[in-house]
Amino acid sequence: MTTEIMVGVTDDLSEKNEVFNFKEGVWPSDHVVAGASWTVKNVPSRDSLCMILRFIFGLFSKNIPEYDVWLLIGNSAWQPDTRVVRYRKLWGALKARGMVIPDSENSLEILMESNGKVKFFGATQFYEHAIEDVIKAIADERCAYIVAFPGHCGIRDVLEMGWSGDLNEDSKMLVSLQNKGALIFKKIGEFDDCEVGFLVLGNPELVRTLLN
Template identity: 30%
Template sequence: MTTDTVDFTRDIYSENLVLNIRPPHDGIRPSIAGISIYSRGSEPYESSRERFISIVLDLCYAYQDYAIWLLVGTEAWQRDSRILRHQKLTGLLRKNKVDLSQFGKVEEVQISSEYGLKFFVAVNLTKENIGDAFNIVLEEKCSYVVVGREMTNIMDFLKAGWIGKLYLDSKLVLVSAENDSVILKAFDDKSNSERGVTAIGNPLLIQSLFDRFQ
């Protein structure tokens, strides 16, 4: 048996139950709302999947001229090597039988430093393959789904980078706000038997999700 819970905040930078994140250092606080919708207990996988799909579709209808992106990255620095530079993240995932190109157009950037290499990938999804991508979103910890306008510059997200933890990905959150997009993070916390999704972004869109699920 599962119990549905909805946490909502109109300002993610204030004290709330959705997300604890520090405001930007420059003092400018963009208007960003947040919502977490989840179940406690043994929720079936299909129920979680259908919830995620319905949230994404709701956002698509709100934007109308929408775009859906699956973001996948490397959380830790990888040891620099010729093979890794050739394979990149898409190649490493393909070795694990995850072929991102099946979903649509793939964009990938590589970041180098004294610590090694990091890779960030964005895949353009459609409404028809959101469900197929859900398992990747759930299993790949360094991943998000972004829903925004068709003209969203996804390269801004790739250059910002991320580690897959919203409270630490403040740069990605700001880029999303600048692009009037919504970031979605699926989670499966086995320690608390909680499975659900957190969404942050445009206050009007997040409010509409809250009105639907409360």
């Protein structure tokens, strides 16, 4: 039996649409962001997300092969500034919790400090063979995005901005990414929902190029 991936597209997410509705005033008035969604119904969520992400990788290979795909993960809450926290940093702490992080020669993380506490934000490039590990990672971490860049364009700048994992709260970071020519992917639907998938945000022309 073939599982149908449902696709939705809009050239302007600030207007009422069937892809994703942001809170009013999230985007600058002169900023246009397009969006597309891929969703699957009534299939176990991790299977659905793996299938959709493989489909998206196929679109990249066909339409934008020069783009690299990265997993972005950060701490959603401030951590106590202890020796163990600083030693493990982000990737070490995630591995200690049993998360498998895709092996990559291109991986980095940064530390933020505030009022005696710390947060870590990291990015690691990954390839199609690591899709299952990436889906497991974003299942456990709400403060996560998948981002496609033209090369290594501005990864560190994005990490230093930080993010919450909430699309409405992260508009400043999303605008910065879009201005760098990036495509931003976010899981939509909870893992116990009957319909889950991915949303992509980006410049209208770039979103259309990916979908062609």
